[in-house]
Amino acid sequence: MSSSMQRCTDRFVSDAMDRLEMDEEMRLVLRTPYRVVEVELPLVRDDGGISVYTGFRVQHDQNRGPFKGGLRYHPSVDREHALGLAQLMTWKTAVVDIPFGGGKGGINVDPGAHSERELERLTKLFVTRLGPVIGPEVDIPAPDVGTGAREMGWIYEAYAKWAGARPGVVTGKPVEIGGSLGRTEATGRGVCHVTRWACEARERPLEGATVAVQGFGNVGSHAALFLARAGARVVAVSNRFGGVHRSGGLDVEALFSATAEAGGDIQLHDATEGERLEGGELLGLGVEILVPAALEGVIHPENVDDVQAELVVEGANAPVECEADDALADRGVMVVPDILANAGGVTVSYLEWVQNRQRYRWPEERVNGELEATLRGAWTAVHDRATSLDTSLRDAAYDLAVGRVKTAIDLRGF
Ligand code: NAD
Numbered sequence: 001m002s003s004s005m006q007r008c009t010d011r012f013v014s015d016a017m018d019r020l021e022m023d024e025e026m027r028l029v030l031r032t033p034y035r036v037v038e039v040e041l042p043l044v045r046d047d048g049g050i051s052v053y054t055g056f057r058v059q060h061d062q063n064r065g066p067f068k069g070g071l072r073y074h075p076s077v078d079r080e081h082a083l084g085l086a087q088l089m090t091w092k093t094a095v096v097d098i099p100f101g102g103g104k105g106g107i108n109v110d111p112g113a114h115s116e117r118e119l120e121r122l123t124k125l126f127v128t129r130l131g132p133v134i135g136p137e138v139d140i141p142a143p144d145v146g147t148g149a150r151e152m153g154w155i156y157e158a159y160a161k162w163a164g165a166r167p168g169v170v171t172g173k174p175v176e177i178g179g180s181l182g183r184t185e186a187t188g189r190g191v192c193h194v195t196r197w198a199c200e201a202r203e204r205p206l207e208g209a210t211v212a213v214q215g216f217g218n219v220g221s222h223a224a225l226f227l228a229r230a231g232a233r234v235v236a237v238s239n240r241f242g243g244v245h246r247s248g249g250l251d252v253e254a255l256f257s258a259t260a261e262a263g264g265d266i267q268l269h270d271a272t273e274g275e276r277l278e279g280g281e282l283l284g285l286g287v288e289i290l291v292p293a294a295l296e297g298v299i300h301p302e303n304v305d306d307v308q309a310e311l312v313v314e315g316a317n318a319p320v321e322c323e324a325d326d327a328l329a330d331r332g333v334m335v336v337p338d339i340l341a342n343a344g345g346v347t348v349s350y351l352e353w354v355q356n357r358q359r360y361r362w363p364e365e366r367v368n369g370e371l372e373a374t375l376r377g378a379w380t381a382v383h384d385r386a387t388s389l390d391t392s393l394r395d396a397a398y399d400l401a402v403g404r405v406k407t408a409i410d411l412r413g414f
Contacts, residue, residue: 004297004321005084009084012322012394013031016395016399016402022406030405033083034061034062035133036058036059038054040129041055055129056082056105057105057133058086058103058104059101060087060089060090060103061087062101063409064094064101064405066100066137067086067138068139068140069086069089069102069103069346070105070106070143070145071104071106071151072146073147074106075108076108077108077109082106085104086103088102089102090401091397091398091402091405092339093343095343095400096340096347097378100346100350106146107122109122119151120154123158124155124158127154134159134169134170135166136169136357140169140171140349143172148172150174153174155170156169156177166356180348180349180351180355181364182364182368183345183349186348187315188222188226189222189344189368189371190345190347191222191223191315193344194341195211195232195291195313196230197376206230207231208232209232209289211233211234211287211290212236212237212245212282212287212291213238213291214292214293215238215316216238217239217294219293219345220239220293223291224291228253232289234249234250234252235247235249235285236282237268239265240294241265241267242267242276243276243277243278244272245274245275245276245277246273251272255268255271258271284307286308288309290311290313291315292316293342295316295319297318297319298316298319299319299328300324301324304327304328311333312328312333312336313341315338315342325392335392337393337397339398339401348371351367351370381400383396
């Protein structure tokens, strides 16, 4: 986690604690992680050599249910990074009111530098070393940056070796071995739902509204696709190679198919009609709705004045730094915070876990219906609070989340 992300999450939480008039002891309890696990991972390479990595799992809070959160494979993963993201998961699961706490972890490995067999060995070794620290009633990992359904399948198998076949140990699995229908699309679908509700609240129709989406990976590509299908005019999208802009609206279906066919990022500009965008140009376009769905900290004090959108929906985790958030609020820009806007993924992870416990597969329509109902409940609670107290959606979301975790601690005791 970057220092700005950590600093800003700390500030949002502290502000909520102030508003909730929380005492010092409770503040300390809510900030301190329940358990931090760090394991040595000596990986036997295909050529017989050994590389040593470190695996982390931080369990922040479990008062509302088992720890829940992703596993990231990236060289930048460390204890602090996992700690910050674990805390964010506690607030995210609380704001959408699903019965989970917050956890996060990963390995400080560059997955691109290893063969598939090496990654399988490394993942299974990680599970072995974590031992009973994870489990369907304890801590349920999920995919994050650098991991996907494949790694979740390996985790399921490594855990089953000593605990028996319990698919609820991990979510985001391949559908063939207990993954949920609708999980892959869930975060982008949720981004589209909250965008629609935010438009309704602002009495500005989503139909015909101009939208720019930064990031065309899992979250951004699905968000763009669902927004276009809902009638919005998606005029710009981008990925790490650059972006494409067309004021009449992009052919998002074509961009989505081309990206899916390539199995990852493509030169978007080559795949459809439109002008090429460089770097952060997309963020300053004259659109009504901006969806940053790539990286953290992309809207900061130096570029916040360039943002022209009236509505910002945080598809990524922490794309808006807190000082920039203040500036947007001063200008009357509505920001739908990450812990609400991108909670569709963890919500369907919860539905996957429920299906695994039932040993039953729900049809996709049921999954999508439950997702929409859960997010709608969260949106209504957050929006009603923000309206009645005249605060931002972010403040309202943090108040609800921090308050709910505190209530769980009060009810359960120590
Ligand atoms: P991903 O790796 O599938 O996609 C990331 C996209 O961002 C890629 O298209 C990449 O090219 C693009 N990108 C990277 N650098 C860029 C740049 N400088 N400018 C423009 N685009 C750039 O990741 P994802 O799963 O879509 O996650 C994106 C964000 O959403 C992350 O912050 C992640 O933590 C968050 N998130 C993801 C989920 C989920 O279910 N996948 C759920 C909640 C939050």
